[in-house]
Amino acid sequence: xxxxxxxxxxxxxxxxxxxxxxxxxxxxxxxxxxxxxxxxxxxxxxxxxxxxxxxxxxxxxxxxxxxxxxxxxxxxxxxxxxxxxxxxxxxxxxxxxxxxxxxxxxxxxxxxxxxxxxxxxxxxxxxxxxxxxxxxxxxxxxxxxxxxxxxxxxxxxxx
Amino acid sequence: xxxxxxxxxxxxxxxxxxxxxxxxxxxxxxxxxxxxxxxxxxxxxxxxxxxxxxxxxxxxxxxxxxxxxxxxxxxxxxxxxxxxxxxxxxxxxxxxxxxxxxxxxxxxxxxxxxxxxxxxxxxxxxxxxxxxxxxxxxxxxxxxxxxxxxxxx
Numbered sequence: 001x002x003x004x005x006x007x008x009x010x011x012x013x014x015x016x017x018x019x020x021x022x023x024x025x026x027x028x029x030x031x032x033x034x035x036x037x038x039x040x041x042x043x044x045x046x047x048x049x050x051x052x053x054x055x056x057x058x059x060x061x062x063x064x065x066x067x068x069x070x071x072x073x074x075x076x077x078x079x080x081x082x083x084x085x086x087x088x089x090x091x092x093x094x095x096x097x098x099x100x101x102x103x104x105x106x107x108x109x110x111x112x113x114x115x116x117x118x119x120x121x122x123x124x125x126x127x128x129x130x131x132x133x134x135x136x137x138x139x140x141x142x143x144x145x146x147x148x149x150x151x152x153x154x155x156x157x158x159x
Numbered sequence: 160x161x162x163x164x165x166x167x168x169x170x171x172x173x174x175x176x177x178x179x180x181x182x183x184x185x186x187x188x189x190x191x192x193x194x195x196x197x198x199x200x201x202x203x204x205x206x207x208x209x210x211x212x213x214x215x216x217x218x219x220x221x222x223x224x225x226x227x228x229x230x231x232x233x234x235x236x237x238x239x240x241x242x243x244x245x246x247x248x249x250x251x252x253x254x255x256x257x258x259x260x261x262x263x264x265x266x267x268x269x270x271x272x273x274x275x276x277x278x279x280x281x282x283x284x285x286x287x288x289x290x291x292x293x294x295x296x297x298x299x300x301x302x303x304x305x306x307x308x309x310x311x312x
Binding site for chain 1: 169172175176179180183184186187188189190191194198202204205208216301305307308309310311
């Protein structure tokens with residue numbers, strides 16, 4: 001197995017890490033919609049950190065190894081339409097993902113405020129933040145972009 | 160030409176997409192389940208979340224991955240190739256996919272019993288075993304992805 005094949009393997013493993021992280025966040029979004037207590041909200045924090053790490057490794061790995069492959073493989077060029085499309089989708093997905101993270105951070109922030117104030121019981125404002133439809137729509141949009149990236153990588157339109 | 164630059168016939172792409180998407184969902188479920196079980200300590204809600212992530216995400220992901228695998232295997236014509244000529248990367252992927260499926264079912268059975276015991280106020284030891292098995296599965300599927308992507312030999 002040559003160096004380029006190793007780079008391809010890391011590129012694909014990074015894509016798996018990205019989708020695994022996003023899948024984890026889907027589970028947390030579904031579970032979080034019924035959580036209305038500070039403790040219940042903060043309980044999901046360590047799990048979400050694993051998701052953040054997976055998405056971070058995935059985003060970094062896909063772009064670093066992907067751009068390397070675009071230059072290293074003779075029949076690919078960075079200006080190929082499907083590679084440019086992938087770069088655009090990666091940037092769009094990254095931007096949407098950042099906004100998704102911000103939307104879903106409001107719940108844990110509120111939970112910490114409530115805990116500091118000694119309010120440990122159910123709270124309707126906290127439930128509303130955990131059920132954020134803005135975050136849900138943003139995560140769905142990010143997921144759609146990632147699926148489009150996967151389609152682009154498999155079909156390689158124009159290659 | 161390197162295998163890296165090979166463009167597949169168009170009618171192979173959809174079965175491959177199904178296979179890869181299923182595998183990604185499988186790995187996502189394993190990561191979620193393992194993370195929830197690992198951070199649960201004795202928190203019943205996180206322990207249950209870990210088990211249900213394995214059951215409702217990983218297991219359907221495995222089925223989609225395996226169906227996609229058989230579809231692309233047949234479409235690529237490997238059914239007609241003598242087993243001595245099947246490349247190592249394909250053998251590694253198939254072995255891990257099938258053995259991993261068996262281990263996943265065992266993991267779900269152990270986890271299911273563990274959740275029932277938890278609800279009866281008994282020990283969460285079986286869910287610790289579920290955690291160990293899900294981490295082993297995660298590691299095995301990382302090897303499978305490496306083999307399928309890098310295609311050693």
